[in-house]
Amino acid sequence: MKRARFVALCTFFLANFSALRAFADAGGAFAESSRTASLADAVTARPGDATTVLLNPAGLVDAREANVSFGGHADFLSLSWQTLGSPTTNDDGRTFGGFSFAAATPLPGPAWARNVAVGVALDVPAAYLLHIHVPVRLDEPSSPTYDGPPDRIAAAFAVGYRIIPRVSIGVGFALSPSLSLPTYVTYQAGRGPNVNDNVEVRIDSSLDLSAAPFFGLRAQPFDWLALSIVYRDTQASRAQGTQTTVAGGIVATNPIDFFQMWDPASVVVGAALSPNKRVSLSVDVAWHKWSDFRDAFDEALPAPYAFNDTVSVASGVEVALTHALRVRGGIGVEPTPIPTQSGVTNYLGSNTIVGALGAGFDFRRTNAKLPFAIDAHVRVRASAPQSAVKDPNALPDSDPSTPGTQIDELAYPGFRSQATMLQLGLTTTFYLGAVK
Amino acid sequence: MRRVAIGLCVFALSARAHAGFEDSLGVGPEAMSLGGSFAARGSSYASTYYNPAGLAPLGETGGFLEMTAGFVYAHPTLHVTSATGANLLTPAAAQGGAPIGVADTGGFLFGTRFSVGRPFKIDGLDFGMSLFIPGKLFNWLDRPDDDIQWALLDDRMQVISVHAGLAYRINKFLSVGVSLRVLFNTQTDTNGEVTSVQLNPTNDTVDTNVRLGTDSQVFAQVYPIVGVLITPFDRLRIGAVYRNASYVNDWGTTQIQGVPDLGTIGYTSHFAHYYEPLELTLAAALDVTPWLDVSADVTYARWSDAESNNFNFWGPGRWGDTVTPALGVRWKPTSALAVMAGYRFQKSPVDNFGGPSNLLDCDRHVESVGIDLHLGKLVKQPSFDLHFTGGLQYTVLVDKTEVKNPQLFPSNQLYYANPGYPSYTYGGHMVATQATLEARW
Numbered sequence: 001m002k003r004a005r006f007v008a009l010c011t012f013f014l015a016n017f018s019a020l021r022a023f024a025d026a027g028g029a030f031a032e033s034s035r036t037a038s039l040a041d042a043v044t045a046r047p048g049d050a051t052t053v054l055l056n057p058a059g060l061v062d063a064r065e066a067n068v069s070f071g072g073h074a075d076f077l078s079l080s081w082q083t084l085g086s087p088t089t090n091d092d093g094r095t096f097g098g099f100s101f102a103a104a105t106p107l108p109g110p111a112w113a114r115n116v117a118v119g120v121a122l123d124v125p126a127a128y129l130l131h132i133h134v135p136v137r138l139d140e141p142s143s144p145t146y147d148g149p150p151d152r153i154a155a156a157f158a159v160g161y162r163i164i165p166r167v168s169i170g171v172g173f174a175l176s177p178s179l180s181l182p183t184y185v186t187y188q189a190g191r192g193p194n195v196n197d198n199v200e201v202r203i204d205s206s207l208d209l210s211a212a213p214f215f216g217l218r219a220q221p222f223d224w225l226a227l228s229i230v231y232r233d234t235q236a237s238r239a240q241g242t243q244t245t246v247a248g249g250i251v252a253t254n255p256i257d258f259f260q261m262w263d264p265a266s267v268v269v270g271a272a273l274s275p276n277k278r279v280s281l282s283v284d285v286a287w288h289k290w291s292d293f294r295d296a297f298d299e300a301l302p303a304p305y306a307f308n309d310t311v312s313v314a315s316g317v318e319v320a321l322t323h324a325l326r327v328r329g330g331i332g333v334e335p336t337p338i339p340t341q342s343g344v345t346n347y348l349g350s351n352t353i354v355g356a357l358g359a360g361f362d363f364r365r366t367n368a369k370l371p372f373a374i375d376a377h378v379r380v381r382a383s384a385p386q387s388a389v390k391d392p393n394a395l396p397d398s399d400p401s402t403p404g405t406q407i408d409e410l411a412y413p414g415f416r417s418q419a420t421m422l423q424l425g426l427t428t429t430f431y432l433g434a435v436k
Numbered sequence: 437m438r439r440v441a442i443g444l445c446v447f448a449l450s451a452r453a454h455a456g457f458e459d460s461l462g463v464g465p466e467a468m469s470l471g472g473s474f475a476a477r478g479s480s481y482a483s484t485y486y487n488p489a490g491l492a493p494l495g496e497t498g499g500f501l502e503m504t505a506g507f508v509y510a511h512p513t514l515h516v517t518s519a520t521g522a523n524l525l526t527p528a529a530a531q532g533g534a535p536i537g538v539a540d541t542g543g544f545l546f547g548t549r550f551s552v553g554r555p556f557k558i559d560g561l562d563f564g565m566s567l568f569i570p571g572k573l574f575n576w577l578d579r580p581d582d583d584i585q586w587a588l589l590d591d592r593m594q595v596i597s598v599h600a601g602l603a604y605r606i607n608k609f610l611s612v613g614v615s616l617r618v619l620f621n622t623q624t625d626t627n628g629e630v631t632s633v634q635l636n637p638t639n640d641t642v643d644t645n646v647r648l649g650t651d652s653q654v655f656a657q658v659y660p661i662v663g664v665l666i667t668p669f670d671r672l673r674i675g676a677v678y679r680n681a682s683y684v685n686d687w688g689t690t691q692i693q694g695v696p697d698l699g700t701i702g703y704t705s706h707f708a709h710y711y712e713p714l715e716l717t718l719a720a721a722l723d724v725t726p727w728l729d730v731s732a733d734v735t736y737a738r739w740s741d742a743e744s745n746n747f748n749f750w751g752p753g754r755w756g757d758t759v760t761p762a763l764g765v766r767w768k769p770t771s772a773l774a775v776m777a778g779y780r781f782q783k784s785p786v787d788n789f790g791g792p793s794n795l796l797d798c799d800r801h802v803e804s805v806g807i808d809l810h811l812g813k814l815v816k817q818p819s820f821d822l823h824f825t826g827g828l829q830y831t832v833l834v835d836k837t838e839v840k841n842p843q844l845f846p847s848n849q850l851y852y853a854n855p856g857y858p859s860y861t862y863g864g865h866m867v868a869t870q871a872t873l874e875a876r877w
Contacts, residue, residue, distance in 0.1 A: 066501040066877045068550065103548065105501065108875050109812065109820035118503070120546075129620055129654040136627050136649035153654075177573055190849060200580045206594075207573035256648065296649075363555075371499070372555040432501040432550050432877065 028123030029149035029262075031098050033071050034375035034427040038358020039316025040330025042284040044270035045218060045228035050104035051427065053119040053158045056230050056270075057170025058218040060117040060160030066105035066432040073097055073425035075150065081141050081348055081417035083410075084389070092143070092348075096150055097126040100427075115162040119172075123154040132237075134258050134296040139410045141346040144293070144338070146419065149262055158214075166220045173211035174235055181205045181241030181256065205241075228270040234292060235262040259298035264337075265289040283315045290337030295345070305345055307337040314354070324365040328358045328377070341388035344395060346411045348419070350386040354379065364431065371431040381421040389414035457541065457597060458485050459760075459782070460589070461510055462804075463566055464545060465827030465870035469806025470764030471778020473733040475719035476675035477764075478611075478665060481547025481566045484599035487675045487719070488613030489665035491549060491564040491603035499554035504547035506825075506872025508568065512538045514833070514864035516584060516796065524584050524860055538589045543570035545872060552602070560605030564615070568597040576709050581749045584855050587786055587795035595709075596620075601661070611665040616658040617682055617712075624688035625651045631694075646692060657685070659712075671723040675733075679715040681741060713785075714738040727769070733762040739785030750792040758783045772813035776806040776827070790841035794856045798833035798863050821876040828869050835863035 033051035036043050043052055048059015050069050074097040082089045104119035125131075131151035135142065158172025184202045191198045214232040221227070239258040266289070272282040293307040294300055301307065314332030321327060332354035338347045358377030363370040390412050397406045462468035463482040474482060478490025481504055516524045546567040553561030575594035579585050601615025628648040659682035666674040686709060693700045714737070721731035742755040762780035769775065779802065786797035806827035812820030839859040845851040 066550075068501075103503070105503065105875075105877060108877055109817065109822065113820075124656075129656050130652070131654070132650065132652040134649045134651070136629050136647055175569075190847075191853075200583075202580075202583070203576070203578040205578070206575040209569070209571070209573060258650070370555050430550075430552065430555055432499045432554065 028098060028100070028125065028152060028154035029145070030073065030075060030421075030423060031071075031100050031123035031150075031154065032425075033069060033100065033102070034358050034377040034425045035328070035360060037073075037379050037423070037425055038328040038330055038356045038375070038377035039282060039318065040314040040332040040354050040356050040379075042270065042282040042314040042316040042330060042332070044216065044230050044268050044284050045226045045272035046280070046282050047226075048104075048160070048218070050102035050119055050429070051100070051121065053102060053104065053121040053172060054156040054174065054214060054232070056216040056218060056228055056268075057119070057158035057160050057172040057214065058168040058216040058228065058230075060104050060119045060158060060170055061106070061115065061162040061168045063104040063106060063117050063119070066103070067429055068103040068432065069101070069427055069429040071100040071102075071425060071427035073100075073423055076422045077146055077419065078421070079143060079146055079348065079417070079419040081346075081411075081415050083412075084414040084416065090141070092141075092146075098150070099124045099126065105432075117160045119158050119160070121154075121156045125151050125153065127151065129153040132258075132260055134260075137410065138295060138297070139344055139346050141348055141411060141415065141417070143348040143419065144261075145349055146421070148260060152262065156214075168218050170216045170218075171213065173213050174232075175209050176212050176235050176237055176262070177207045177209050178237050179205065179207055179239040179241070181239065224274045226272040228268070228272075230266075230268040230270075232263070232266045232268075234265045234289070236260060237262070238298065257298045258296060259294050260296065261293055264292055278320045280318045281315070282317075283313070286312045286314075288312065288337065293337065301345065302343075305339055305341075305343045308339060310335045310337050316356075324362050326360045326362075328356075328360070330354070330356045336383075336386075338386075341386075341411070341415070342391040342394055344409065346388075346415060348386065348417045350384045350417075350419075352381055352383045352419075354381050356380070373429045373431075375427045375429075377423075377425050379423040379425070381419075381423075383419040386417045387414070388416075457508070457568060457570075457595070460831075461508060461541070461829065461868050461870065462827070463568070463597075463599075464504070464547065465506065465806055465825045465872055466776065466808065468827035468829050468868070468870050469776035469778055469804050469825075470731065470766065471762045471780045471802060471804055473719065473721075473731045473762040473764035473778055473780070475663070475677050475717045475733050476665070476673045476721035476731050478673075479549075481549045481564045483549075483603070483613070483663075484564045484566045484601040484615040485617075485661065487663035487665060487677045487717070488564075488601035488615040488661055489603050489611040489663040489675065491601055491613050491615075492560045492562040492605040492611045493665065493673075494605065494608060494611070494667050494670070496551075496562070497559045499551045501550040501877045502548060502874055504545070504872050504874040506545045506870060508541065508543050508545050508570075508868070508870045510541040510866055510868035512540070512589060512864060512866040514538060514586065514589075514862070516860055516862040519859045524855065538586050539575075539594070541570060541594060541868075543568055545569075545870065547872075547874075553604075560611070561602075562604075563600075563602050565600040566597070570594045570596065574709075581793040581795065582854055582856075584794040584860070585796065588784075588797045599661070609667055611667075613663050613665075615661045617661060617679075619657050619659065619682055619684050621655045621657050621685040622688075623653045623655070624686075626688065626690040627651075628690075628692040629694050630692065673721045675717070675719040675721075677715075677717040677719075679712070679717075681712060681714040681738070683711040684709040711742055713742060727767060729766050731764045733764075733780075735760045735762070737785070742785065754788055754791070754793060754795060755785050756787065758785050772810045774808040776804075776808065778802075778804045784836075788838050789844070790839055791844040792846075792850060792854055794838070794854070796862050798836050801832040801834070802829060803831075804829040823874040823876070824871070825874065826869070826871040829867070831866040831868070833864045833866070835861055837861045 044056040047062035052059050079092040100123045102121040106117045107113040128151045156174045160170035162168045186200045212233040212235045216230040218228045237260045241256050268286040270284040274280045288310045290307040291309050312334045316330035318328045334352040336350045338349045356379040360375035362373040462472050463485045467474040467482045474486035478493035483490030549564040552563045573596045598618040603613030605611040628646045631647050632645045659680040661679045663677040717735040719733040723729045737758045739755045740757050760782050764778040766776045782800040784797040784799050809824045811822045842851045
């Protein structure tokens with residue numbers, strides 16, 4: 001009877017949990033506009049547009065008229081890992097993509113109002129609006145870069161203000177939802193004509209929103225030099241709730257606590273140089289606070305397996321070939337935050353080099369003077385091979401009640417992995433400055 | 437007890453009938469102030485819901501952009517009284533019991549509308565989008581049908597609402613438009629492993645620990661809204677709208693491994709939320725004078741297709757189709773000010789007929805007023821095209837009495853145990869307001 005009760009209890013519990021719903025948040029990965037992507041994201045010190053709301057909201061004031069952008073990208077990911085000594089290679093590669101929408105405009109009205117600009121950006125993955133994967137086993141190999149972040153809808157809102165002619169600031173927020181799911185299940189014998197109808201399930205599920213702020217400053221002390229600094233707060237989502245089950249004499253309360261970090265807090269310092277009217281260069285240096293990373297069960301990673309903070313560098317160049325046509329290129333280096341995976345976790349990732357090329361054609365600068373522009377890009381992310389050898393002393397016994405050397409580790413005795421991503425993207429911008 | 441487990445699996449198949457905030461509060465203060473009579477009007481982001489053809493009305497040329505931001509707030513005051521005069525309670529998930537009622541609604545509203553035809557020198561090709569973001573993106577309550585609950589009020593106004601549409605003005609007489617209501621389906625595959633089991637002889641309970649993982653996916657699903665706007669002559673507009681039925685589909689699988697003696701157990705679940713019925717709206721708007729216009733809408737809603745919280749667990753027959761008339765009037769005493777008023781009568785689609793279910797809903801009288809201020813003209817700078825629009829709505833939920841009929845219950849035990857036994861009376865009122873700032877370029 002006790003066993004039967006246990007089966008019922010487990011099923012009750014799972015019945016409750018089946019109502020787990022989506023989390024959602026803001027700041028889509030690899031969803032930059034073609035202009036931004038082709039400059040390797042080194043744009044914080046450059047004049048902004050609708051698509052750089054999150055990268056530097058201070059750049060919003062550079063929008064001289066209302067404009068909206070629509071973009072799309074296709075991504076081809078090669079990601080594989082192999083257990084040392086195993087002939088089998090696990091292919092986690094996939095193809096994905098997404099769409100983006102952004103709008104920015106100065107306020108209408110008197111001159112002082114035109115020093116204020118507002119912007120909104122929305123990134124929507126093509127396959128999912130959100131995809132959260134929390135494996136039961138902590139040692140299931142997963143990529144913090146490629147597994148979850150590309151599969152989430154993201155939104156950001158911002159306001160920019162030109163303080164003085166050459167200095168502007170911006171502030172905005174990205175929405176990060178978290179799930180609350182208190183559940184109460186009871187079994188009432190005789191309630192219905194059959195046993196199926198005797199179960200009462202009550203679930204209060206809500207997706208609460210929190211705002212992750214970001215700030216930016218852009219200064220242009222000289223015509224040929226611009227500087228910037230940007231702070232972006234951590235974006236993360238949680239799923240929490242207590243599952244309470246009452247069935248006859250069975251009472252069970254099981255807490256749920258899932259955690260997903262989308263982006264760590266970051267500080268970016270940038271500079272842009274314009275040696276002449278046809279060429280511009282930019283460099284961004286970004287510090288990412290990856291040490292705040294927690295595993296999917298919202299537990300801090302123990303030393304020495306906690307993630308490391310990183311400093312990445314990106315640079316971009318833009319050349320105006322004609323009045324309407326510009327070509328761009330960018331390169332970046334992203335050190336991995338993932339420490340050597342000799343313990344229980346198997347996070348995939350290593351130092352990555354980013355290279356991008358792109359071009360933009362502005363139809364406003366042609367004889368037709370059509371108020372729109374098209375930008376395209378291709379971007380490659382190439383990671384160095386990752387290799388890890390497990391330390392048996394760092395692995396727990398599979399049965400804690402029987403100490404010894406029982407290793408139950410998916411990647412034992414070690415693993416290799418490598419990732420490469422190719423992205424193609426297109427962005428179209430419409431300028432809507434005409435008076436109604 | 438194994439039968440109990442199987443029963444629990446099957447019980448997870450449930451659906452809920454819900455509608456959105458759109459037909460309770462209205463999309464934006466202008467539509468709210470006009471009683472929801474908006475299908476023959478236009479020039480607003482709200483047309484994405486009321487009539488997409490209204491995104492491209494007569495008289496707009498060249499490029500333009502409108503951006504709107506504001507807030508929505510609603511405060512319902514409801515009562516449910518038993519035959520003895522006592523307030524009835526309904527169990528909440530976390531506490532096991534809380535006063536019956538509906539939480540206040542609070543959220544932000546965003547809208548935009550702009551010309552997408554301008555770059556191609558095409559007048560009358562316009563895009564619009566409306567977005568309502570409540571304090572909680574969604575707030576769903578899953579309850580057995582016989583729990584006393586406000587079937588169409590409790591959480592229907594606490595769900596994100598997104599509409600995006602495109603319209604084209606074919607000629608000076610006819611505009612057509614289509615918009616998409618965007619809803620978010622979810623799939624949740626849950627896996628678990630039993631990590632420990634303890635028997636507690638003191639309380640005669642079984643304590644278990646299960647390590648759970650999940651693979652949750654959210655997909656967008658779109659439902660169309662199609663409309664036409666006919667302008668036979670400048671002062672008269674006629675609108676016709678079709679809105680497809682829509683709901684949120686929420687399904688998944690669950691597997692748990694390591695169950696003693698049984699190994700792996702599992703099941704498939706299926707929920708649905710936020711049900712909106714198929715609707716047809718016919719409307720007309722007339723400019724009586726340059727300063728006065730009136731409009732009237734009639735909406736048929738096929739609520740008879742609706743499902744209850746648990747697929748009409750206690751039997752069919754509680755839903756009925758409805759016809760909702762709405763009237764709106766706008767008066768412009770000055771070029772900077774418009775005053776609006778509206779009314780609609782919303783017949784409740786729900787009737788419990790004295791049976792076991794306790795889904796509360798009342799007929800509604802909805803009265804509203806509002807203003808629209810052109811702030812630029814107010815400060816004598818007409819080029820400063822900024823509008824403030826505010827609306828106030830008062831909804832009377834007409835008292836209704838439910839008397840339980842023992843012949844509709846499977847057993848006397850259930851009849852006497854029903855939370856609504858022997859009868860109850862319910863009703864109330866709701867005050868709501870919306871305000872926005874809209875800038876036009």
